[in-house]
Structure formats: C-alpha cells, structure tokens
Amino acid sequence: xxxxxxxxxRDLKDRPLNYPWRFYIDVAVxxxxxxxxxxxxxxxxxxxxxxxxxxxxxxxxxxxxxxxGRVSIVLRxxxxxxxxTNIIWSAFFWLLFLDRNDHPLATCLFVFLAAAxxxxxxxxxxxxxxxxxxxxx
Numbered sequence: 165x166x167x168x169x170x171x172x173x174r175d176l177k178d179r180p181l182n183y184p185w186r187f188y189i190d191v192a193v194x195x196x197x198x199x200x201x202x203x204x205x206x207x208x209x210x211x212x213x214x215x216x217x218x219x220x221x222x223x224x225x226x227x228x229x230x231x232x233g234r235v236s237i238v239l240r241x242x243x244x245x246x247x248x249t250n251i252i253w254s255a256f257f258w259l260l261f262l263d264r265n266d267h268p269l270a271t272c273l274f275v276f277l278a279a280a281x282x283x284x285x286x287x288x289x290x291x292x293x294x295x296x297x298x299x300x301x
Contacts, residue, residue, distance in 0.1 A: 175246070177226050178239055186231070188222045193217055211261040215273070215300040225250055253278070 181187050187251055196213045203209035225247035260274055 175228075178242065179232050183227075183231060186224055186227045186233065189227065191219050193220045195223075196220065208261075211257065211275075215257045215261050218250060218257055221250040222247065222254055 181190075196216045200210060200213040200217065203213055206230065215247075223244060228243050229240075232243060256278060260278075274279075
C-alpha cells in the first residue's frame with residue numbers, strides 16, 4: 165500500500181489530474197484499500213480486493229494513456245511501462261485468487277513474496293523496447 169502511494173505521487177508529477185475520471189479511480193483504489201485492510205480475516209474478500217486494486221491501477225493507466233498519450237514519446241513510454249507492469253501484477257493476483265484452495269497461509273506467503281518483488285522492482289520499469297511504442301518505433 166505504501167508503494168502505491170509513493171508511485172501515485174511520482175506519477176502525478178508527470179500526469180497531473182486534469183479531468184475527473186482518474187480522480188474517481190483514485191477514490192475507488194482508496195476504498196478498496198480500506199476493504200483490503202479490514203478483510204484480513206476473509207481470504208476471498210481480501211484477495212478479491214487486491215485483484216480489484218490492481219485492476220483499478222490498469223484503468224488508471226488507460227485513462228492516463230487517453231489523456232497524455234500524445235504528449236511526448238518519453239511520457240508515453242513511461243505510461244505504457246506502468247500499464248504493462250500493472251497488467252502482469254493483476255494477472256498474478258487474479259490467478260492467485262482463482263487458485264487459492266482455501267490455504268490462507270500459502271496465500272499470505274505468495275502475496276508477501278509478490279509485495280516484496282513489487283517493492284524491489286518499483287524503481288525498475290519495463291524497458292521501452294518491450295512497450296508497444298518501443299517495438300514499433
């Protein structure tokens with residue numbers, strides 16, 4: 165959750181809130197973060213809220229692409245990089261949600277490992293050659 169706040173403030177420097185849709189997504193992320201924190205005793209709700217948070221991050225990136233996709237090639241590559249990263253993490257947590265088999269300890273271990281990797285890779289972004297514009301350009 166702390167990484168989400170750090171990256172949010174980092175991203176707002178390049179992509180300020182000019183229109184309300186990303187703000188509404190931000191409010192939904194905060195709401196689901198509260199659900200995530202309070203649902204720690206119910207694995208299904210806990211994991212679903214985590215899946216939803218990362219899904220909302222993907223929506224935030226899509227909204228940023230719509231709003232800032234034509235600004236500069238550097239900013240466009242940053243947005244695509246974040247989008248690809250959030251898609252990968254969304255898929256990971258979605259698969260974890262679907263295959264949890266009611267083993268909360270194993271689920272917590274995988275979420276902890278994912279959070280540690282996410283935090284460790286926070287400053288590392290997907291190289292621009294992997295993004296759509298890097299492959300095309």
